[in-house]
Amino acid sequence: MSKRFGGVQAVRELDLEVGEGEIFGLLGPNGSGKTTVFNLVAGVLAPDAGEIRFGGVLLNGLPPHRRAALGVARTFQLVRSLGRLSVADNVAVARLYGATPARSVDAARQEASQLLALVGLAGKAHLPAASLNLAERRRLEVARALATRPRLLLLDEPLAGLNADEVQAEVGLFRRLREEGLTLVLVEHNVPAVRSLCDRVAFLHAGEKVAEGSPEQVLSHPRVVEVYLGGAAG
Amino acid sequence: MNPSVAAAAAVALAAALPWVAGDAAVNWGLLVLLQVTVAQSWNLLGGYGGQVNLGHAAFFGIGALVTRGLWVQGTPVVGALVAGSAAAAVAGLVVGLPSLRLRGPYFAIGTLAMAEILRIVVGTTLPEVSALPSDLITGYRLVPRYYLALALAVLSTAVVWRVSCSRFGMGLVAIREDEWVAETVGVDTYRHKLAALLLSAALAGAAGGAFGYYHLSFYPQFVFSPVWTFDAVLMVFLGGIGTVWGPPVGATFFVLLREALALRLTELHVLVFGAVFVVVVLTLPGGLVDVARVLRAMRVRRPQPA
Ligand SMILES: Nc1ncnc2c1ncn2[C@@H]1O[C@H](COP(=O)(O)OP(=O)(O)OP(=O)(O)O)[C@@H](O)[C@H]1O
Numbered sequence: 341m342s343k344r345f346g347g348v349q350a351v352r353e354l355d356l357e358v359g360e361g362e363i364f365g366l367l368g369p370n371g372s373g374k375t376t377v378f379n380l381v382a383g384v385l386a387p388d389a390g391e392i393r394f395g396g397v398l399l400n401g402l403p404p405h406r407r408a409a410l411g412v413a414r415t416f417q418l419v420r421s422l423g424r425l426s427v428a429d430n431v432a433v434a435r436l437y438g439a440t441p442a443r444s445v446d447a448a449r450q451e452a453s454q455l456l457a458l459v460g461l462a463g464k465a466h467l468p469a470a471s472l473n474l475a476e477r478r479r480l481e482v483a484r485a486l487a488t489r490p491r492l493l494l495l496d497e498p499l500a501g502l503n504a505d506e507v508q509a510e511v512g513l514f515r516r517l518r519e520e521g522l523t524l525v526l527v528e529h530n531v532p533a534v535r536s537l538c539d540r541v542a543f544l545h546a547g548e549k550v551a552e553g554s555p556e557q558v559l560s561h562p563r564v565v566e567v568y569l570g571g572a573a574g
Numbered sequence: 575m576n577p578s579v580a581a582a583a584a585v586a587l588a589a590a591l592p593w594v595a596g597d598a599a600v601n602w603g604l605l606v607l608l609q610v611t612v613a614q615s616w617n618l619l620g621g622y623g624g625q626v627n628l629g630h631a632a633f634f635g636i637g638a639l640v641t642r643g644l645w646v647q648g649t650p651v652v653g654a655l656v657a658g659s660a661a662a663a664v665a666g667l668v669v670g671l672p673s674l675r676l677r678g679p680y681f682a683i684g685t686l687a688m689a690e691i692l693r694i695v696v697g698t699t700l701p702e703v704s705a706l707p708s709d710l711i712t713g714y715r716l717v718p719r720y721y722l723a724l725a726l727a728v729l730s731t732a733v734v735w736r737v738s739c740s741r742f743g744m745g746l747v748a749i750r751e752d753e754w755v756a757e758t759v760g761v762d763t764y765r766h767k768l769a770a771l772l773l774s775a776a777l778a779g780a781a782g783g784a785f786g787y788y789h790l791s792f793y794p795q796f797v798f799s800p801v802w803t804f805d806a807v808l809m810v811f812l813g814g815i816g817t818v819w820g821p822p823v824g825a826t827f828f829v830l831l832r833e834a835l836a837l838r839l840t841e842l843h844v845l846v847f848g849a850v851f852v853v854v855v856l857t858l859p860g861g862l863v864d865v866a867r868v869l870r871a872m873r874v875r876r877p878q879p880a
Pocket residue numbers: 345348349350368369370371372373374375376377417
């Protein structure tokens with residue numbers, strides 16, 4: 341797939357395949373097109389060329405809410421929340437929509453509190469989402485995405501701004517989610533976390549795939565090393 | 575007091591009014607109840623869905639003219655009212671189908687343009703005052719009109735209450751807070767906005783219909799006046815936007831204050847209410863329904879005497 345914004349070719353003839361139950365890492369310096377790939381898969385942007393398939397279903401042309409119903413969920417790199425709603429209701433709304441919606445608002449609220457416990461936000465459930473700090477909002481993003489009962493979870497820098505303990509907790513959570521059969525695609529600059537979590541990674545540079553394979557292979561690939569050292573990014 | 579107990583008490587009081595008060599009070603009560611429906615219908619889409627309708631008067635006006643026209647020609651008033659309400663909903667569809675697809679100010683601009691165009695067209699095609707024929711004036715009674723307004727106020731508040739605790743309402747509020755987040759978690763934002771607009775327009779059309787059934791004579795252009803829109807916005811913000819009880823409280827406060835000040839001049843009306851609006855919004859962002867909560871918070875914060 342390809343995507344151009346005016347003069348910027350954000351994604352150039354990128355070919356990616358992620359297997360079911362995989363944890364796939366998407367790496368690359370700033371501006372290399374990682375978030376754009378997520379936007380293309382989630383349906384926020386339409387590709388200029390190429391096809392996006394999810395479990396055999398062609399996603400091209402489907403609006404984001406239809407993709408959510410098929411089981412595609414994502415978090416936002418620049419965290420977004422339903423600010424004046426309670427933390428619990430942020431998750432409950434997602435529980436009422438998405439791939440397998442809860443039967444009632446009450447059921448959704450109940451399941452929302454379980455999801456908040458899972459990401460360690462149970463104590464904040466009744467606060468307005470706008471009162472959370474960055475690390476808490478990142479975890480709220482994950483809870484909200486999970487509340488849609490996805491099959492594929494796109495995580496855009498979910499560990500950015502988290503301290504070491506919080507990173508540990510999230511990494512543990514992602515592993516458990518994979519064990520439950522979820523497929524995860526992770527954009528992350530935290531190299532140790534990527535190494536320990538991901539089965540496979542791809543490295544993007546200026547919208548093009550430079551390398552793909554196991555984390556070890558990709559992170560020692562000469563062009564990857566060159567870009568990371570040269571760009572001083574990530 | 576429990577809100578549902580307070581609501582039941584308010585409805586009982588309103589229902590008793592024609593028995594205990596004279597025509598002047600009943601007339602005043604009717605205007606309050608009519609405005610409850612106008613405010614509540616704006617609140618449904620604007621307060622819950624976050625879609626700013628600047629042409630609400632169009633729905634009110636269409637409902638008023640269609641209902642009155644059919645009723646004067648002999649249609650039973652309930653049938654005429656349903657037709658007026660449906661006509662307003664169709665107008666909602668016409669303006670919403672293209673403009674709600676887009677994010678941004680298109681809906682606000684589209685509704686404003688539609689209302690102004692309709693007002694001008696009605697003003698030039700129907701320049702004569704609409705007065706009731708003498709046989710209808712002979713049979714005219716205020717009390718049934720009062721109860722019609724009460725029924726609509728209860729209906730519109732019940733609709734907003736039902737929506738506020740439903741999946742649909744949660745989806746609407748999500749759209750208001752962040753349309754991208756809503757869409758991403760699976761809310762069909764376009765259909766939700768359209769559905770809320772249809773409900774809102776139908777209720778505003780019904781309120782207009784009740785007005786057309788109630789008022790003895792008015793210029794057809796008057797029911798399309800932007801004042802209907804701005805009053806609705808004012809009442810919603812005064813009472814508490816995006817709440818079930820804000821519009822009834824705001825409408826009562828608004829009509830009471832307007833009658834008390836006897837402000838008949840439009841410009842002065844706008845000036846005084848503009849000032850009231852600014853004061854309330856600045857001191858009570860949650861509207862008058864928030865007073866109890868704010869007072870409680872102030873009592874907690876006040877230092878204890880030594
Ligand atoms: N909506 C948009 N409109 C115009 N240009 C965009 C848009 N989104 C992204 N771009 C541009 O496309 C390129 C890729 O951006 P993208 O956000 O996908 O990078 P990224 O890999 O996620 O970077 P980062 O690590 O900083 O998050 C950048 O040059 C960016 O400025």
